[in-house]
Amino acid sequence: MKNNKMELKFKVSSFRKIPNPYIRSDNTGETKPEMYVLICDVKDLPSDIPMDTNPRMQNEKTKVAKKIQSSLTNHTERNFYLLNRGMLLSAKSVTYNNADNVVSVLFEDSTVHGNVDGGHTYTIIKNFREQLEEGEQYVKIEVLTGIEDMFEQLAAARNTSVQVTDQTIAELENRFELIKDAFRNERFYSDISYKQNDIKRVDVGDILAILNLFNIDKYPTDKLSPLPINSYSSKKSCSDHYIEEHKKYSDDQTLNPYYKMMGIMPTIAKLYDELEKNMPIYYKGDASGVKKYGAVTGVSMVKPKKPKYKSKFYEHDMDYSTPNGFIYPILGAFRALVRENNGKYEWITEPISVLNELGSDLVASTIQMSRDLGNNPNATGKNSNLWQTLFMQVKMKTMTPMWIGGTTKWSILTKFYLFTKSHKLTSY
Numbered sequence: 001m002k003n004n005k006m007e008l009k010f011k012v013s014s015f016r017k018i019p020n021p022y023i024r025s026d027n028t029g030e031t032k033p034e035m036y037v038l039i040c041d042v043k044d045l046p047s048d049i050p051m052d053t054n055p056r057m058q059n060e061k062t063k064v065a066k067k068i069q070s071s072l073t074n075h076t077e078r079n080f081y082l083l084n085r086g087m088l089l090s091a092k093s094v095t096y097n098n099a100d101n102v103v104s105v106l107f108e109d110s111t112v113h114g115n116v117d118g119g120h121t122y123t124i125i126k127n128f129r130e131q132l133e134e135g136e137q138y139v140k141i142e143v144l145t146g147i148e149d150m151f152e153q154l155a156a157a158r159n160t161s162v163q164v165t166d167q168t169i170a171e172l173e174n175r176f177e178l179i180k181d182a183f184r185n186e187r188f189y190s191d192i193s194y195k196q197n198d199i200k201r202v203d204v205g206d207i208l209a210i211l212n213l214f215n216i217d218k219y220p221t222d223k224l225s226p227l228p229i230n231s232y233s234s235k236k237s238c239s240d241h242y243i244e245e246h247k248k249y250s251d252d253q254t255l256n257p258y259y260k261m262m263g264i265m266p267t268i269a270k271l272y273d274e275l276e277k278n279m280p281i282y283y284k285g286d287a288s289g290v291k292k293y294g295a296v297t298g299v300s301m302v303k304p305k306k307p308k309y310k311s312k313f314y315e316h317d318m319d320y321s322t323p324n325g326f327i328y329p330i331l332g333a334f335r336a337l338v339r340e341n342n343g344k345y346e347w348i349t350e351p352i353s354v355l356n357e358l359g360s361d362l363v364a365s366t367i368q369m370s371r372d373l374g375n376n377p378n379a380t381g382k383n384s385n386l387w388q389t390l391f392m393q394v395k396m397k398t399m400t401p402m403w404i405g406g407t408t409k410w411s412i413l414t415k416f417y418l419f420t421k422s423h424k425l426t427s428y
Contacts, residue, residue, distance in 0.1 A: 004110040008046045012103050013138065014039035015096045033150075036094045038103060038141040039081060042072070042129045045139065049122065050107050050114030053090060053155065060124065068124050073131050086140030087118030088158055090151065094143050105143060111233055112151040112378075116144075117158040149298065149323060149378040152235055167204060167239060168195035175246045176204060178258050182265035188313045202313065205239050207269075212238040213332040214268055216345065217257040221336050221395070224388050228335070232328040232381040254343055261345045264338065271351050273311040275331055275359070279322045282359035283367065296367055298323040298377035325381030326370070330362045333390035336398060348398050358397070362390055 018035040059065060071083050092108040107113040115122055125139060147154055170176060171194040183189050192207065193200035209231045212218075218241075219228050230237050242258060249256040280293040294301035300321040302308055308317040334355070337348050355362075370380040380386060 004050070004107070006048075006050065006107045007104055008049065008107070009102055009104045010040065010046050011044045011101055012038045012040045012096075012141075013101070015098075015101070015103055017094075017096075033144060033146040034094075036103075036143040036145075038143065039138050040141055041135060042080070042125045042132060042137050042139050043134050045122075045125055045129075047126055049089065050110055051119060051122075052110045053112065053114035053116050053151075054119040060120075060127070065120050065124060068121055069128055072124060072137055073128055075132075075136070078136060081138040081140050084121055084139065085118070086142060087122055088116045089141060089143045090114060090116050090147055090154070091143050091145050093145055109148070111382075112148045116151075116155055149325065149376075151378075152233075152324075166236075166243070170239075170243050170246075171195045175243055178246075178253070178256070178262060179204060179207060179265075182262040183269070186266055186269065186313070188269070188315075205235050206312070208242045209235040209238040210268060210272060210331070211258065211261060211265065212241065213328070214261060214264070214335050214338055214345070215257045216335060216338050216340065217260070219335060221338065224391075225384075227384055227387045227391075228332050229382055229384065229387060231332065232324060260340060260343060264345050264347060267347065267351060269313045271334060271355065272327070272331060273314045273316060274352050274355055276311045276322060276327060277316045277318050278356075278359060279326070279363060280320050282363040284360050284364065293320055297370065297375035298325065323377035323381075325377035325379075326363075326366050328381055329383075329387050329390050330366055332387060333362065333394040336391055336395035354394065354397055358393060361393060365389055365393065 014037075016037045018037060020032055020034055023032055060069070068084060072080050074080075089105065090113050092106045092113055094106075095104045096102075097104075121139065129137075144154070176194050179192075180189075183192070188202055191200050192202045192204055194204050212231045213228045215228065219226055245256050245258060246253075249259075253259045283293045283296070285291040293299055300309075302319050308319065309321045310316065311318055334351050337351050337354060338345050339348050340346075366380065366386065369383055369386045370377055373379040373383065
């Protein structure tokens with residue numbers, strides 16, 4: 001979490017809170033998504049809305065941008081707020097003072113709070129509103145709160161054309177041949193989408209985020225940092241890195257970490273599904289008394305007479321759906337079982353066997369961290385201490401003690417694990 005707390009106050013001509021249709025009576029204290037719709041004079045729009053959350057690069061020279069500008073500065077037809085789809089903001093909270101028609105929007109975490117969609121609209125408004133009079137043009141603003149756990153999904157859905165366009169270009173340049181070759185014999189091979197409007201159930205961007213967890217060139221296993229937390233927090237950065245690596249090693253792909261990884265990619269997919277489907281089995285309850293996996297915050301359970309959930313790759317039937325904030329840190333820990341040998345990645349030991357042996361401990365550590373963080377799967381997925389602790393729990397399976405002077409000496413990594421285990425370190 002990047003704590004860049006900022007509160008913006010500005011005048012609006014209309015404010016509406018759209019009730020969450022799923023909330024009836026809820027006393028659990030959990031944060032639920034809420035929607036607010038504002039109509040604001042473009043002259044009153046703040047100039048410093050955070051933009052780190054917007055994946056789109058603003059290019060005012062495109063035809064679309066010029067149409068936005070033309071609509072905004074049209075002095076004869078005052079309908080910009082109807083013709084333009086407006087802006088989407090993610091925020092920590094929203095309050096409204098109906099006495100003076102002022103709304104207060106609080107942004108707290110710059111990785112998930114800010115402008116999610118409508119960056120071109122925002123940029124053009126700031127650059128051209130001086131040409132307008134007060135009350136001449138308005139803009140619609142949608143503000144969502146409580147969506148931290150689904151931010152990646154939201155950003156991808158609202159900015160599909162941007163993220164998928166990058167992948168489409170990469171597909172046209174044949175940059176995904178490594179992925180296709182690795183998974184050619186897997187039954188989900190034909191279910192992978194690589195380009196825009198290719199609607200299939202497995203997005204190559206998800207695959208690249210998962211593979212990033214096992215990139216030991218970028219995240220060496222003999223160090224505690226860096227950690228591949230961006231696999232959870234920024235799927236797009238994982239896609240960008242894959243494309244960059246492919247370009248970097250265009251003359252010799254055998255040096256590309258993803259080429260080295262090809263041999264273990266199918267097992268990574270199997271490991272993911274094994275973890276996802278067995279999370280309820282690994283869960284043994286916790287100190288707070290919650291014994292049922294479906295009662296854990298963030299976990300969903302299949303309703304009676306409804307279809308089963310399906311695992312990500314091989315579509316195994318599941319009664320529970322687990323948040324990525326739990327799955328990614330655990331899966332990422334299995335990077336500890338990867339090594340490079342003769343220019344190829346290989347497993348030090350069979351990973352699914354290790355998962356079945358350590359699964360209960362890994363899941364217990366993860367869910368306890370979520371409780372320590374206020375029952376927050378999103379914060380759990382970004383917690384570096386959890387990632388380190390889980391990594392060490394798996395790493396211990398590959399380590400043997402060194403006998404020096406008649407005593408057993410463990411590496412500094414082992415000492416770190418034992419320290420975090422005993423102190424229950426967390427970061428906020």
